[in-house]
Amino acid sequence: xxxxxxxxxxxxxxxxxxxxxxxxxxxxxxxxxxxxxxxxxxxxxxxxxxxxxxxxxxxxxxxxxxxxxxxxxxxxxxxxxxxxxxxxxxxxxxxxxxxxxxxxxxxxxxxxxxxxxxxxxxxxxxxxxxxxxxxxxxxxxxxxxxxxxxxxxxxxxxxxxxxxxxxxxxxxxxxxxxxxxxxxx
Numbered sequence: 001x002x003x004x005x006x007x008x009x010x011x012x013x014x015x016x017x018x019x020x021x022x023x024x025x026x027x028x029x030x031x032x033x034x035x036x037x038x039x040x041x042x043x044x045x046x047x048x049x050x051x052x053x054x055x056x057x058x059x060x061x062x063x064x065x066x067x068x069x070x071x072x073x074x075x076x077x078x079x080x081x082x083x084x085x086x087x088x089x090x091x092x093x094x095x096x097x098x099x100x101x102x103x104x105x106x107x108x109x110x111x112x113x114x115x116x117x118x119x120x121x122x123x124x125x126x127x128x129x130x131x132x133x134x135x136x137x138x139x140x141x142x143x144x145x146x147x148x149x150x151x152x153x154x155x156x157x158x159x160x161x162x163x164x165x166x167x168x169x170x171x172x173x174x175x176x177x178x179x180x181x182x183x184x185x
């Protein structure tokens with residue numbers, strides 16, 4: 001089972017439909033997290049959502065409590081929540097990108113995606129990771145080819161993954177492949 005934590009975003013159910021291709025999916029609002037679903041799930045997904053990750057203390061607490069024993073995927077806001085929970089600073093981007101198509105390139109820190117592979121992806125965000133960011137927990141594994149912004153993260157040993165972009169958007173050409181790699185890693 002895949003357990004999705006919904007941050008009240010219109011894209012949450014696009015993501016749910018994509019995930020449902022691979023397993024049963026249960027969704028709960030971030031203010032009503034069900035611990036029994038956490039126990040049953042093999043993947044916990046932090047959905048996109050509005051605002052800054054600092055405003056989602058329930059999800060931050062959940063991340064910290066499960067990061068060593070559950071596979072986690074964060075998408076957009078969920079990606080930012082993971083980074084923020086790891087002491088990163090999340091700041092406004094110079095330009096808001098909603099429905100913006102860009103390319104991301106995999107770097108040599110990724111253990112699940114091939115180095116130098118480029119993916120066409122959809123961005124719906126106004127925040128970004130402030131760099132430099134140093135962490136023993138998290139590697140930034142994909143970057144935007146236009147401006148080098150962090151676009152994916154992973155820690156394969158702890159099963160922590162994240163995408164700043166939306167793999168569920170029709171603008172992301174290999175979204176199914178990207179999600180499959182996380183689910184079956």
